[in-house]
Amino acid sequence: MVVAYSVTDSVVRGRDGDIAVRDYEPASLTAPHPFLWVHGGGFVLGGLDMVESDAPARYLAARGRRVRTVDYRLAPNPGPIRNPRLGSHPNRFPAAHHDVLDVAESLRASTGSIDIGGASAGANLVAGALLSLRDEGGWMPRAAVLAYGSFHSVLPDNAVVESGLTGLLARWMFNPAMARRINLNYVGSESGLAEPYAFPGGADLLGFPPTLTIDATNDRLRRSGHAFHAALVDAGVSAEEIVLDGRHGFLGSPKKPVFVEGMVAMDSWLTRHDSSS
Numbered sequence: 001m002v003v004a005y006s007v008t009d010s011v012v013r014g015r016d017g018d019i020a021v022r023d024y025e026p027a028s029l030t031a032p033h034p035f036l037w038v039h040g041g042g043f044v045l046g047g048l049d050m051v052e053s054d055a056p057a058r059y060l061a062a063r064g065r066r067v068r069t070v071d072y073r074l075a076p077n078p079g080p081i082r083n084p085r086l087g088s089h090p091n092r093f094p095a096a097h098h099d100v101l102d103v104a105e106s107l108r109a110s111t112g113s114i115d116i117g118g119a120s121a122g123a124n125l126v127a128g129a130l131l132s133l134r135d136e137g138g139w140m141p142r143a144a145v146l147a148y149g150s151f152h153s154v155l156p157d158n159a160v161v162e163s164g165l166t167g168l169l170a171r172w173m174f175n176p177a178m179a180r181r182i183n184l185n186y187v188g189s190e191s192g193l194a195e196p197y198a199f200p201g202g203a204d205l206l207g208f209p210p211t212l213t214i215d216a217t218n219d220r221l222r223r224s225g226h227a228f229h230a231a232l233v234d235a236g237v238s239a240e241e242i243v244l245d246g247r248h249g250f251l252g253s254p255k256k257p258v259f260v261e262g263m264v265a266m267d268s269w270l271t272r273h274d275s276s277s
Contacts, residue, residue: 026066052119055252089188115273134208142210
């Protein structure tokens with residue numbers, strides 16, 4: 001059943017200032033917990049109007065789930081092929097990390113419990129936020145969804161994923177030089193690449209909430225997603241991994257069947273954990 005919903009923009013007061021958020025509020029709620037959804041964009045692109053932010057939120061809201069999206073601070077954008085100018089910057093890590101944490105804290109404070117998810121760089125930010133919340137020993141979201149995320153400062157080896165990449169774009173995207181530029185630009189220094197809240201791949205994930213990992217067949221970042229899922233399993237976390245036939249960023253293409261497949265999986269996972277304590 002599809003329900004009507006309203007869309008409202010507001011701000012959350014974060015530790016470094018106001019953070020713009022957007023709430024998608026169904027007229028009839030079918031889910032007890034709101035869902036915080038975090039878009040991707042290589043840490044340098046995106047916002048509340050980004051399709052990858054807006055379309056998944058609208059899909060879930062139309063099915064009775066309250067969703068909040070977040071306009072986290074973006075690192076300086078050097079472009080896809082330039083080496084970044086390193087150094088401190090107010091929008092580099094931990095700026096976006098803090099914004100996601102602060103919005104999660106605010107949403108949880110007003111509702112009692114939340115679920116959380118993100119795509120690409122947003123999945124990284126969600127995983128980093130979960131690691132931080134776990135270490136603080138306070139509360140945790142009830143369930144998480146991580147879609148085609150990059151969790152490692154250096155992509156783990158995976159010959160199966162690499163040999164399965166087809167087409168010039170997929171074989172070029174997130175090549176070692178590109179991935180290094182993106183990651184260095186996010187943290188601003190070589191030493192920042194070892195920061196676990198910036199790149200939680202390789203950390204002990206004990207205590208994470210039930211987590212669904214969604215990846216794409218034709219996406220080099222599946223090397224990171226698969227390794228992160230394996231680490232969740234090793235830590236005893238209730239975790240599932242699905243790989244859909246598509247390319248990186250498919251949650252930003254709502255007219256494609258793979259978008260619906262991904263959203264059905266996401267909605268089903270969240271619904272399964274709606275009654276968890």
